[in-house]
Amino acid sequence: MSSAHKNLSVFSTENLPDISERRFALIVAEWNAEVTEALFEGAYQTLLTYGAKPEHIIRANVPGSYELSTGAVWFAQRDDIDAVICLGCVIQGETKHNDYINHAVAQGLTNVSLKTNKPVIFGVLTPNNQEQALDRAGGKHGNKGDEAAMTAIKMLGLFQQIQNS
Numbered sequence: 369m370s371s372a373h374k375n376l377s378v379f380s381t382e383n384l385p386d387i388s389e390r391r392f393a394l395i396v397a398e399w400n401a402e403v404t405e406a407l408f409e410g411a412y413q414t415l416l417t418y419g420a421k422p423e424h425i426i427r428a429n430v431p432g433s434y435e436l437s438t439g440a441v442w443f444a445q446r447d448d449i450d451a452v453i454c455l456g457c458v459i460q461g462e463t464k465h466n467d468y469i470n471h472a473v474a475q476g477l478t479n480v481s482l483k484t485n486k487p488v489i490f491g492v493l494t495p496n497n498q499e500q501a502l503d504r505a506g507g508k509h510g511n512k513g514d515e516a517a518m519t520a521i522k523m524l525g526l527f528q529q530i531q532n533s
């Protein structure tokens with residue numbers, strides 16, 4: 369289902385875990401900063417809205433989305449980080465460069481999550497143009513940052529549920 373038919377900022381909030389003592393790393397790609405800053409604001413505010421403490425949220429920048437995987441593993445292997453949320457925007461250019469970045473980041477973040485046994489969230493927009501990006505960074509289709517933060521919260525809840533079962 370495309371974002372045009374499922375708003376990125378609309379999700380169920382039932383049975384969420386207590387995240388008041390959970391610690392989050394928010395890694396933000398500097399490319400397309402107008403978009404990634406909006407993603408960060410969405411993710412940050414969503415974490416606060418659902419119970420995270422500001423002092424438990426660390427933000428770090430990386431040059432581009434390709435570097436998100438490296439930044440993610442540096443944080444995810446820390447004992448004082450429970451989840452990593454990676455935010456970027458890779459806009460289609462004239463060449464296939466965006467395809468290589470997108471596939472590398474998607475696979476890289478999956479690998480980091482499996483290696484560290486922690487939620488590592490793919491909050492990366494892969495639009496065809498700037499308009500599609502802005503539509504998903506607080507525009508008509510919601511905010512991918514909201515979705516990424518809520519995904520991290522729900523994955524922490526699932527992990528806790530499994531550990532306690």
Ligand SMILES: Nc1c(NC[C@H](O)[C@H](O)[C@H](O)CO)[nH]c(=O)[nH]c1=O
Binds near residue numbers: 433434458459460
């Ligand atoms: N074109 C975009 C990039 N390109 C930069 C790469 O992510 C990377 O930093 C570079 O190839 C050096 O390793 N990054 C984005 O996040 N968004 C783009 O649209």
Ligand SMILES: CC(=O)[C@@H](O)COP(=O)(O)O
Binds near residue numbers: 460462464467469
């Ligand atoms: C995703 C990119 O790196 C892209 O913006 C680069 O543009 P181009 O493919 O025109 O070189």
